[in-house]
Amino acid sequence: EAGVTQFPSHSVIEKGQTVTLRCDPISGHDNLYWYRRVMGKEIKFLLHFVKESKQDESGMPNNRFLAERTGGTYSTLKVQPAELEDSGVYFCASSPKGTRKFFGPGTRLTVL
Amino acid sequence: AQSVTQPDIHITVSEGASLELRCNYSYGATPYLFWYVQSPGQGLQLLLKYFSGDTLVQGIKGFEAEFKRSQSSFNLRKPSVHWSDAAEYFCAVGVVSSASKIIFGSGTRLSIRP
Numbered sequence: 001e002a003g004v005t006q007f008p009s010h011s012v013i014e015k016g017q018t019v020t021l022r023c024d025p026i027s028g029h030d031n032l033y034w035y036r037r038v039m040g041k042e043i044k045f046l047l048h049f050v051k052e053s054k055q056d057e058s059g060m061p062n063n064r065f066l067a068e069r070t071g072g073t074y075s076t077l078k079v080q081p082a083e084l085e086d087s088g089v090y091f092c093a094s095s096p097k098g099t100r101k102f103f104g105p106g107t108r109l110t111v112l
Numbered sequence: 113a114q115s116v117t118q119p120d121i122h123i124t125v126s127e128g129a130s131l132e133l134r135c136n137y138s139y140g141a142t143p144y145l146f147w148y149v150q151s152p153g154q155g156l157q158l159l160l161k162y163f164s165g166d167t168l169v170q171g172i173k174g175f176e177a178e179f180k181r182s183q184s185s186f187n188l189r190k191p192s193v194h195w196s197d198a199a200e201y202f203c204a205v206g207v208v209s210s211a212s213k214i215i216f217g218s219g220t221r222l223s224i225r226p
Protein backbone atom coordinates (compact mmCIF):
# COMPACT_ATOMS: atom_id res chain seq x y z
CA GLU A 1 0.00 0.00 0.00
CA ALA A 2 1.39 3.38 -0.99
CA GLY A 3 1.86 5.89 1.76
CA VAL A 4 1.12 9.59 1.81
CA THR A 5 3.05 11.34 -0.93
CA GLN A 6 3.93 15.00 -1.23
CA PHE A 7 5.20 17.03 -4.14
CA PRO A 8 7.59 18.68 -4.53
CA SER A 9 10.05 17.44 -1.95
CA HIS A 10 11.78 20.81 -1.95
CA SER A 11 10.84 24.20 -3.34
CA VAL A 12 12.93 27.35 -3.43
CA ILE A 13 11.14 30.56 -4.38
CA GLU A 14 11.60 34.28 -4.00
CA LYS A 15 9.58 36.43 -1.69
CA GLY A 16 6.38 37.51 -3.38
CA GLN A 17 6.10 34.48 -5.62
CA THR A 18 3.42 31.83 -5.47
CA VAL A 19 3.97 28.20 -4.57
CA THR A 20 1.57 25.27 -4.60
CA LEU A 21 2.23 22.17 -2.57
CA ARG A 22 0.46 18.92 -3.28
CA CYS A 23 -0.48 16.03 -1.06
CA ASP A 24 -1.82 12.66 -2.14
CA PRO A 25 -3.29 10.81 0.83
CA ILE A 26 -3.52 7.08 1.24
CA SER A 27 -6.33 5.82 -0.92
CA GLY A 28 -9.61 5.63 0.96
CA HIS A 29 -8.59 8.01 3.72
CA ASP A 30 -11.30 10.62 4.13
CA ASN A 31 -9.30 12.72 6.57
CA LEU A 32 -6.44 14.86 5.34
CA TYR A 33 -4.36 17.21 7.45
CA TRP A 34 -1.74 19.85 6.82
CA TYR A 35 0.95 20.69 9.37
CA ARG A 36 4.08 22.76 9.12
CA ARG A 37 7.34 23.13 10.96
CA VAL A 38 8.94 26.53 10.77
CA MET A 39 12.66 26.97 11.41
CA GLY A 40 13.22 24.03 13.73
CA LYS A 41 10.31 24.88 15.97
CA GLU A 42 7.44 22.62 16.84
CA ILE A 43 5.22 21.13 14.16
CA LYS A 44 1.95 23.06 14.07
CA PHE A 45 -1.47 22.11 12.81
CA LEU A 46 -2.79 24.06 9.85
CA LEU A 47 -6.05 22.47 8.82
CA HIS A 48 -8.13 19.34 8.48
CA PHE A 49 -10.28 18.12 5.59
CA VAL A 50 -12.94 15.51 5.78
CA LYS A 51 -13.36 14.48 2.19
CA GLU A 52 -13.62 17.79 0.34
CA SER A 53 -14.88 19.85 3.29
CA LYS A 54 -12.74 21.88 5.65
CA GLN A 55 -13.44 20.50 9.10
CA ASP A 56 -11.03 22.71 10.99
CA GLU A 57 -8.88 25.47 9.57
CA SER A 58 -8.05 27.20 12.82
CA GLY A 59 -4.32 26.77 12.29
CA MET A 60 -4.09 28.59 8.98
CA PRO A 61 -1.79 31.55 9.68
CA ASN A 62 -3.35 34.13 7.36
CA ASN A 63 -5.20 34.62 4.11
CA ARG A 64 -2.07 34.14 2.02
CA PHE A 65 -2.62 30.42 2.54
CA LEU A 66 -5.31 28.59 0.58
CA ALA A 67 -5.97 24.89 0.88
CA GLU A 68 -8.22 22.90 -1.39
CA ARG A 69 -9.24 19.31 -1.76
CA THR A 70 -11.29 19.03 -4.88
CA GLY A 71 -13.18 15.77 -5.15
CA GLY A 72 -11.98 14.65 -1.77
CA THR A 73 -8.82 13.08 -3.10
CA TYR A 74 -5.56 14.98 -3.29
CA SER A 75 -5.09 18.35 -1.66
CA THR A 76 -3.15 21.47 -2.56
CA LEU A 77 -1.82 24.19 -0.33
CA LYS A 78 -1.10 27.45 -2.08
CA VAL A 79 0.92 30.26 -0.60
CA GLN A 80 0.42 33.58 -2.38
CA PRO A 81 2.41 35.73 -2.05
CA ALA A 82 5.10 33.88 -0.14
CA GLU A 83 6.96 35.66 2.65
CA LEU A 84 10.28 34.84 4.28
CA GLU A 85 8.59 33.53 7.43
CA ASP A 86 6.75 30.90 5.41
CA SER A 87 9.96 28.91 5.03
CA GLY A 88 9.77 25.54 6.68
CA VAL A 89 8.65 21.98 6.17
CA TYR A 90 5.03 21.35 5.29
CA PHE A 91 3.69 17.95 6.26
CA CYS A 92 0.56 16.28 5.06
CA ALA A 93 -1.12 13.42 6.88
CA SER A 94 -4.15 11.26 6.26
CA SER A 95 -6.26 8.92 8.30
CA PRO A 96 -9.31 6.76 7.74
CA LYS A 97 -10.83 7.87 11.03
CA GLY A 98 -9.80 8.49 14.60
CA THR A 99 -6.47 9.79 15.74
CA ARG A 100 -4.01 7.49 13.91
CA LYS A 101 -2.44 9.66 11.25
CA PHE A 102 -0.05 8.64 8.52
CA PHE A 103 2.38 11.38 7.61
CA GLY A 104 4.05 12.13 4.33
CA PRO A 105 7.75 13.00 3.95
CA GLY A 106 7.06 16.71 3.86
CA THR A 107 7.84 19.51 1.44
CA ARG A 108 10.70 21.78 2.40
CA LEU A 109 9.87 25.34 1.35
CA THR A 110 12.58 27.96 1.22
CA VAL A 111 11.58 31.55 0.58
CA LEU A 112 14.49 33.83 -0.32
CA ALA B 113 -3.73 25.71 26.67
CA GLN B 114 -2.25 22.40 25.72
CA SER B 115 1.49 22.25 25.20
CA VAL B 116 4.31 19.78 24.90
CA THR B 117 7.86 20.37 26.06
CA GLN B 118 10.88 18.44 24.96
CA PRO B 119 13.71 19.96 26.98
CA ASP B 120 16.56 18.35 25.05
CA ILE B 121 17.20 19.77 21.60
CA HIS B 122 20.03 17.38 20.76
CA ILE B 123 21.28 14.23 22.45
CA THR B 124 24.25 12.05 21.55
CA VAL B 125 24.57 8.53 22.86
CA SER B 126 26.94 5.69 22.08
CA GLU B 127 25.70 2.74 20.09
CA GLY B 128 24.52 0.07 22.47
CA ALA B 129 23.86 2.53 25.27
CA SER B 130 20.45 3.12 26.78
CA LEU B 131 18.34 6.08 25.79
CA GLU B 132 15.72 8.22 27.45
CA LEU B 133 14.09 11.17 25.72
CA ARG B 134 12.11 13.48 27.93
CA CYS B 135 8.64 14.82 27.28
CA ASN B 136 6.36 16.87 29.49
CA TYR B 137 2.88 17.96 28.57
CA SER B 138 0.30 20.40 29.78
CA TYR B 139 -3.28 19.28 29.36
CA GLY B 140 -6.41 19.57 31.46
CA ALA B 141 -7.61 16.01 31.13
CA THR B 142 -6.19 12.61 30.35
CA PRO B 143 -4.36 13.14 27.11
CA TYR B 144 -3.73 11.00 24.11
CA LEU B 145 0.06 10.85 23.89
CA PHE B 146 2.29 9.95 20.99
CA TRP B 147 5.90 9.60 20.00
CA TYR B 148 6.85 10.07 16.36
CA VAL B 149 10.20 9.66 14.67
CA GLN B 150 11.45 11.33 11.53
CA SER B 151 14.45 9.89 9.79
CA PRO B 152 16.18 11.94 7.10
CA GLY B 153 14.03 12.19 3.99
CA GLN B 154 11.22 10.27 5.60
CA GLY B 155 7.83 11.22 6.94
CA LEU B 156 6.82 11.18 10.55
CA GLN B 157 6.42 7.59 11.71
CA LEU B 158 4.38 6.69 14.76
CA LEU B 159 6.49 4.86 17.32
CA LEU B 160 3.85 4.35 19.97
CA LYS B 161 0.78 5.90 21.54
CA TYR B 162 -1.01 6.01 24.86
CA PHE B 163 -4.75 6.38 25.14
CA SER B 164 -5.61 4.63 28.39
CA GLY B 165 -4.84 1.53 30.43
CA ASP B 166 -1.35 0.27 31.11
CA THR B 167 0.91 3.25 31.59
CA LEU B 168 3.92 1.46 30.09
CA VAL B 169 3.48 1.38 26.35
CA GLN B 170 5.46 -0.75 23.96
CA GLY B 171 6.15 0.52 20.48
CA ILE B 172 7.97 -0.42 17.34
CA LYS B 173 11.72 -0.72 16.95
CA GLY B 174 12.18 -1.69 20.58
CA PHE B 175 10.98 1.61 22.03
CA GLU B 176 8.76 2.02 25.05
CA ALA B 177 7.31 4.98 26.92
CA GLU B 178 5.82 5.44 30.34
CA PHE B 179 2.93 7.74 31.14
CA LYS B 180 3.33 9.35 34.56
CA ARG B 181 0.32 11.46 35.39
CA SER B 182 1.85 12.87 38.59
CA GLN B 183 4.80 14.23 36.61
CA SER B 184 2.88 15.06 33.42
CA SER B 185 5.54 13.12 31.58
CA PHE B 186 5.71 10.61 28.77
CA ASN B 187 9.39 9.77 28.39
CA LEU B 188 10.62 7.55 25.59
CA ARG B 189 13.14 4.82 26.34
CA LYS B 190 15.17 2.20 24.56
CA PRO B 191 17.56 -0.15 26.38
CA SER B 192 20.15 -0.32 23.61
CA VAL B 193 20.30 2.06 20.67
CA HIS B 194 21.41 1.20 17.17
CA TRP B 195 23.03 3.51 14.64
CA SER B 196 19.80 3.41 12.64
CA ASP B 197 17.99 5.11 15.52
CA ALA B 198 19.65 8.40 14.64
CA ALA B 199 16.72 10.66 13.78
CA GLU B 200 14.53 13.37 15.21
CA TYR B 201 11.94 12.38 17.76
CA PHE B 202 8.72 14.24 18.47
CA CYS B 203 6.45 13.90 21.43
CA ALA B 204 2.85 14.92 20.84
CA VAL B 205 -0.48 15.20 22.60
CA GLY B 206 -3.83 14.66 20.96
CA VAL B 207 -6.63 17.05 21.70
CA VAL B 208 -9.53 14.88 22.78
CA SER B 209 -12.11 17.47 21.83
CA SER B 210 -10.84 17.58 18.30
CA ALA B 211 -9.88 14.69 16.10
CA SER B 212 -7.95 17.17 14.03
CA LYS B 213 -5.24 18.43 16.18
CA ILE B 214 -2.06 16.93 17.43
CA ILE B 215 0.15 19.29 19.35
CA PHE B 216 3.82 18.54 18.88
CA GLY B 217 6.88 19.27 20.91
CA SER B 218 9.82 20.97 19.26
CA GLY B 219 11.66 17.69 18.76
CA THR B 220 14.84 16.06 20.02
CA ARG B 221 17.56 15.21 17.55
CA LEU B 222 19.34 11.97 18.41
CA SER B 223 22.86 11.29 17.22
CA ILE B 224 24.59 7.97 17.70
CA ARG B 225 28.27 7.77 18.51
CA PRO B 226 29.94 4.71 16.94
